[in-house]
Amino acid sequence: EAGVVQSPRYKIIEKKQPVAFWCNPISGHNTLYWYLQNLGQGPELLIRYENEEAVDDSQLPKDRFSAERLKGVDSTLKIQPAELGDSAVYLCASSLGTGQAFFGQGTRLTVV
Amino acid sequence: TQLLEQSPQFLSIQEGENLTVYCNSSSVFSSLQWYRQEPGEGPVLLVTVVTGGEVKKLKRLTFQFGDARKDSSLHITAAQPGDTGLYLCAGRISSGSARQLTFGSGTQLTVLP
Numbered sequence: 448e449a450g451v452v453q454s455p456r457y458k459i460i461e462k463k464q465p466v467a468f469w470c471n472p473i474s475g476h477n478t479l480y481w482y483l484q485n486l487g488q489g490p491e492l493l494i495r496y497e498n499e500e501a502v503d504d505s506q507l508p509k510d511r512f513s514a515e516r517l518k519g520v521d522s523t524l525k526i527q528p529a530e531l532g533d534s535a536v537y538l539c540a541s542s543l544g545t546g547q548a549f550f551g552q553g554t555r556l557t558v559v
Numbered sequence: 560t561q562l563l564e565q566s567p568q569f570l571s572i573q574e575g576e577n578l579t580v581y582c583n584s585s586s587v588f589s590s591l592q593w594y595r596q597e598p599g600e601g602p603v604l605l606v607t608v609v610t611g612g613e614v615k616k617l618k619r620l621t622f623q624f625g626d627a628r629k630d631s632s633l634h635i636t637a638a639q640p641g642d643t644g645l646y647l648c649a650g651r652i653s654s655g656s657a658r659q660l661t662f663g664s665g666t667q668l669t670v671l672p
Contacts, residue, residue: 451601480660489565489647489662490602503659538601540660545590545651548660550601 449473451551453539459557465527468554472520472541479516480548481524482538490538496522529558562586563648563663571669572638580633580666582648591631592660593622594647602647638670 452471460466472479477498482490493512495503498519507514511530516522526533536555542548566581582591590609594602606615608624608631615622619642621634631648648663 482662487645487665487667489563489649489665492659492661495659540601547604547607550603552599552601555599 451539451541451549453537453551453554455554456552457555457557459559460529462531462558463528465525466529466556467523467525468537468539468556470522470524470539470541470551472522472539473549476541476543476549477519478542478544478548479522480538480540480542481514481522482540484536484538484553486535493524493537526556529556531558534558562652562661563650565646565648565663565666567666568664569667569669571671574639574670574672575637578635578638578668580635580646580668581630582632582663583630584650585629586650586652587628588650588652589628591624591628591648591650593631593633594649594662596645596647602645602649635668638668640670640672643668643670 454469479496481493483493484490492506494501494507494514496516499516512526514524534557536553538550538553540548540550563584572578592607593605595605596602606622611626611628613624619636623632646666649660
């Protein structure tokens with residue numbers, strides 16, 4: 448069975464440019480998470496979806512970040528415009544309710 | 560303020576030594592998980608503990624959940640270079656947003672051959 452798939456794996460952009468990340472969760476998993484992880488630190492939750500509904504987005508910087516999960520399956524996370532401080536790894540995870548969360552390999556974003 | 564505090568933040572030891580990593584909080588957790596993450600990969604679940612005082616063993620790794628379900632520890636016996644990685648604890652709180660999975664600050668372990 449395929450795991451959580453994220454793309455791209457790496458992205459380098461100039462500051463003020465837009466960027467988007469894509470996540471395909473494990474089939475059947477209704478809960479989807481987006482996390483931000485700085486080097487050597489623990490992941491920090493940005494947004495959590497239950498099916499297509501964003502049920503926890505309190506940590507999402509809404510002035511520049513947006514996310515969507517149309518049809519309750521795939522999800523995209525967008526940053527516009529990107530800032531230097533947004534450089535990090537963006538992790539997507541999925542689970543069946545409060546069951547085990549499975550993580551993708553992440554997208555490493557570098558803003559120059 | 561970090562909900563889950565891990566210590567130490569960095570740990571470098573020789574192969575064959577034992578070590579313990581701690582995860583502490585002032586909040587009560589309905590469950591607590593330990594993950595291991597290697598460079599360029601996402602975290603991979605090692606164990607889930609749900610009962611206060613619970614002890615689980617996974618080969619050379621021993622996980623303990625505190626009686627009050629506010630803290631946990633990971634003990635590795637006879638560490639090997641393959642144990643090198645970032646160890647993360649993560650918990651679901653007992654009230655409020657129980658479905659939210661909150662991570663600790665991480666412990667970077669390096670085992671030298």
